[in-house]
Amino acid sequence: MAESDLRILANPNDPSGAGLPSQGTGYDHDSLGLFQQRRSWGSAVQRMSATESTTLFVDALLTIPNWAGQPPWRAAQLVQKSAFDGRPTSANGYSAEVGENYLRQTDRAAGVLAVVERDASRLDCGASDVMPRGDxxxxxxxxxxxxxxxxxxxxxxxxxxxxxxxxxxxxxxxxxxxxxxxxxxxxxxxxxxxxxxxxxxxxxxxxxxxxxxxxxxxxxxxxxxxxxxxxxxxxxxxxxxxxxxxxxxxxxxxxxxxxxxxxxxxxxxxxxxxxx
The missing domain is CATH 3.90.1720.10 (endopeptidase domain like (from Nostoc punctiforme))
Structure with a gap:
C-alpha cells in the first residue's frame, strides 16, 4: 500500500516493463510493480507479476533474523530499505520512526487482512462441478x-x-x-x-x-x-x-x-x- 497503493506500476525509467500489463505509472528511479522493486530484485517480468514480486519480497523477508518478532512496518522497512530508516532527512519528511511510511498504512492493511481472512473460509481452487464415480x-x-x-x-x-x-x-x-x-x-x-x-x-x-x-x-x-x-x-x-x-x-x-x-x-x- 505504501509503495504502490496496491497497483502494478510501470515506470518510464525502466522501458523493459513497458509492454507488460500495468495499472498505472510510477517514477521512482527504476522501480516496478506492487512493491516498487528496482532492477537488482529481478527481471521486469518478475517485478511486474503480483505472484513473482510477492515471492521476491517474502524470500527477502525470510532471510531477516527474527522477522516475525518485528512490528510489521519495521519488518517491511528491513526488506524494502525505504528512505524511512529512522534518520530524519528531507527525503522522509524528517521522520525519526523506522518504517513510518508503512506504519501509516496499518489500519488500511488490517482492514484488507480482515476481508481476506473472512473470505478464506469459503474460497476454493475454483473446481468445476464434476461428478465422481464409485460410491x-x-x-x-x-x-x-x-x-x-x-x-x-x-x-x-x-x-x-x-x-x-x-x-x-x-x-x-x-x-x-x-x-x-x-x-x-x-x-x-x-x-x-x-x-x-x-x-x-x-x-x-x-x-x-x-x-x-x-x-x-x-x-x-x-x-x-x-x-x-x-x-x-x-x-x-x-x-x-x-x-x-x-x-x-x-x-x-x-x-x-x-x-x-x-x-x-x-x-x-x-x-x-x-x-x-
Missing part, C-alpha cells in the same frame, strides 16, 4: 482400481500418498496432513516421492515438462480453468491416476475425491505436466 465410501475411486503396470516407482509413491488422502476435507491454502487444497495435495504427493514442485497452481503449471492428453501417465498434473481461472491462468488442478481418472481436492465443504478425466476437463485444459 460415497470410496470417494469416487472405482472398485478394483490398480495402477497401470508401467507406472514409475516415483509416480506410484506419489499416487499412493494422494489416494491415502481420500475423504480428507478441503481447506484453501491447506498442505496437509489433515486438510488440502488442490495444489497442496499434488505438492505433498510429489514431495513424498522425493520430487519437490511448486506450491501454487501457477507454480505447478511450469513444473516438470509439458505433455499431451494422449501421452498422460499416472502422476501427471492436469490443470484446468476451474470456476474462477482461465485457460491461460488455471484455477484448479488434479493428478492423473491412469484409466481415465483424476484425484483432486475440489472446494470448501468437499473432500479429496476421484473423478473422470473427461468430466474434470469439461471447461478445457490449461496445462498437462509430466513430473518425474
Amino acid at each position: 460415497s465410501a470410496s470417494h469416487g475411486l472405482p472398485e478394483g482400481y490398480a495402477l497401470p503396470p508401467d507406472t514409475s516407482q516415483q509416480a506410484a509413491t506419489a499416487i499412493a500418498f494422494a489416494l491415502a488422502q481420500l475423504g480428507k476435507p478441503y481447506l484453501w491454502g491447506g498442505t496437509g496432513p489433515d486438510q488440502f487444497d488442490c495444489s497442496g495435495l499434488t505438492q505433498a504427493a510429489w514431495q513424498r516421492a522425493g520430487i519437490p514442485i511448486g506450491r501454487t497452481t501457477w507454480d505447478q503449471l511450469r513444473d516438470g515438462a509439458p505433455t499431451i492428453e494422449a501421452a498422460l501417465v499416472p502422476g501427471d498434473l492436469v490443470l484446468i480453468p476451474g470456476s474462477q481461472g482461465s485457460l491461460a491462468a488455471p484455477g484448479h488442478m488434479g493428478m492423473y491416476l491412469g484409466h481415465g481418472l483424476v484425484i483432486h481436492a475440489p472446494r470448501t465443504g468437499d473432500v479429496v475425491k476421484v473423478t473422470t478425466l473427461s468430466a474434470f476437463t469439461t471447461s478445457g485444459v490449461s496445462g498437462l505436466r509430466h513430473i518425474g
Whole structure:
C-alpha cells in the first residue's frame, strides 16, 4: 500500500516493463510493480507479476533474523530499505520512526487482512462441478482400481500418498496432513516421492515438462480453468491416476475425491505436466 497503493506500476525509467500489463505509472528511479522493486530484485517480468514480486519480497523477508518478532512496518522497512530508516532527512519528511511510511498504512492493511481472512473460509481452487464415480465410501475411486503396470516407482509413491488422502476435507491454502487444497495435495504427493514442485497452481503449471492428453501417465498434473481461472491462468488442478481418472481436492465443504478425466476437463485444459 505504501509503495504502490496496491497497483502494478510501470515506470518510464525502466522501458523493459513497458509492454507488460500495468495499472498505472510510477517514477521512482527504476522501480516496478506492487512493491516498487528496482532492477537488482529481478527481471521486469518478475517485478511486474503480483505472484513473482510477492515471492521476491517474502524470500527477502525470510532471510531477516527474527522477522516475525518485528512490528510489521519495521519488518517491511528491513526488506524494502525505504528512505524511512529512522534518520530524519528531507527525503522522509524528517521522520525519526523506522518504517513510518508503512506504519501509516496499518489500519488500511488490517482492514484488507480482515476481508481476506473472512473470505478464506469459503474460497476454493475454483473446481468445476464434476461428478465422481464409485460410491460415497470410496470417494469416487472405482472398485478394483490398480495402477497401470508401467507406472514409475516415483509416480506410484506419489499416487499412493494422494489416494491415502481420500475423504480428507478441503481447506484453501491447506498442505496437509489433515486438510488440502488442490495444489497442496499434488505438492505433498510429489514431495513424498522425493520430487519437490511448486506450491501454487501457477507454480505447478511450469513444473516438470509439458505433455499431451494422449501421452498422460499416472502422476501427471492436469490443470484446468476451474470456476474462477482461465485457460491461460488455471484455477484448479488434479493428478492423473491412469484409466481415465483424476484425484483432486475440489472446494470448501468437499473432500479429496476421484473423478473422470473427461468430466474434470469439461471447461478445457490449461496445462498437462509430466513430473518425474
